[in-house]
Amino acid sequence: MNIGLTGGIASGKSTVSQLFVHYGARLVDADRIAREVVLPGSAVLEQIAERFGSEMLLPDGTLDRKRLGQVIFQDPVERRALEQITHPTIRKQMISQMQQYELEEPKRLVVVDVPLLYESGLDELLQEVVVVYVPPAVQLERLKQRDQLTDEEAHKRIHAQMSLEEKRERADWIIYNDKDRTETERQVRLFLQEKGLL
Ligand SMILES: CC(C)(COP(=O)(O)OP(=O)(O)OC[C@H]1O[C@@H](n2cnc3c(N)ncnc32)[C@H](O)[C@@H]1O)[C@@H](O)C(=O)NCCC(=O)NCCS
Numbered sequence: 453m454n455i456g457l458t459g460g461i462a463s464g465k466s467t468v469s470q471l472f473v474h475y476g477a478r479l480v481d482a483d484r485i486a487r488e489v490v491l492p493g494s495a496v497l498e499q500i501a502e503r504f505g506s507e508m509l510l511p512d513g514t515l516d517r518k519r520l521g522q523v524i525f526q527d528p529v530e531r532r533a534l535e536q537i538t539h540p541t542i543r544k545q546m547i548s549q550m551q552q553y554e555l556e557e558p559k560r561l562v563v564v565d566v567p568l569l570y571e572s573g574l575d576e577l578l579q580e581v582v583v584v585y586v587p588p589a590v591q592l593e594r595l596k597q598r599d600q601l602t603d604e605e606a607h608k609r610i611h612a613q614m615s616l617e618e619k620r621e622r623a624d625w626i627i628y629n630d631k632d633r634t635e636t637e638r639q640v641r642l643f644l645q646e647k648g649l650l
């Protein structure tokens with residue numbers, strides 16, 4: 453079985469996906485793949501430097517993520533341009549990893565953690581979609597804290613994505629992550645029990 457795991461920025465996808473791993477799932481992590489496809493020497497990084505300028509590279513040749521983030525979270529046109537360069541490769545790698553895991557161990561749960569799951573239409577490929585939800589005020593506070601962002605910067609990042617309310621409406625299953633981690637773990641266990649996976 454495979455499931456998609458999504459939510460808003462800083463709603464707790466990584467926290468929840470680690471709980472699924474703890475209970476035996478295998479994880480396909482889109483953010484991790486997104487980092488791998490821009491390693492020095494990759495065609496994707498070369499295209500980013502062409503489109504956004506070589507000042508987006510640090511002296512050691514790696515991507516200046518902070519700087520590129522400042523550009524793309526400000527401006528939807530720039531964001532689309534980056535997505536057009538990165539998403540086809542990220543998507544291909546995610547699908548191939550997911551298929552490989554399913555082939556290797558057909559009975560084991562595969563969790564596919566993708567921030568932009570609905571935005572990119574990947575939900576079509578997954579059996580069920582679990583949304584990690586927190587109320588807007590909690591999301592804003594956790595994002596500011598974790599990434600040391602100002603109010604304005606955090607709002608821009610949140611608004612670069614489909615609203616968490618809309619994701620919640622589309623979800624097959626919702627995990628509420630606004631209480632403590634023990635409560636979140638209880639809900640992960642409940643999901644696994646319901647699906648006969650625990
Ligand atoms: C702009 C980049 C370099 C900023 O890197 P940084 O290390 O600061 O952030 P990180 O990659 O850890 O992303 C943090 C979160 O930002 C959000 N986010 C990232 N890219 C986007 C985007 N294009 N649109 C909306 N939200 C996004 C996601 O919720 C993600 O979990 C990076 O996010 C990136 O390469 N984005 C394009 C690839 C992409 O779309 N990734 C999202 C998952 S497929």
Ligand SMILES: Nc1ncnc2c1ncn2[C@@H]1O[C@H](COP(=O)(O)OP(=O)(O)OP(=O)(O)O)[C@@H](O)[C@H]1O
Nearest residue numbers: 460461462463464465466467594598629631632633
């Ligand atoms: N139940 C919780 N109680 C308190 N803090 C939490 C809880 N769950 C997550 N956090 C904290 O909130 C922040 C966001 O969580 P996490 O990194 O798991 O979110 P994410 O959805 O994976 O983020 P991103 O979209 O940026 O990848 C982190 O600092 C994490 O430690």
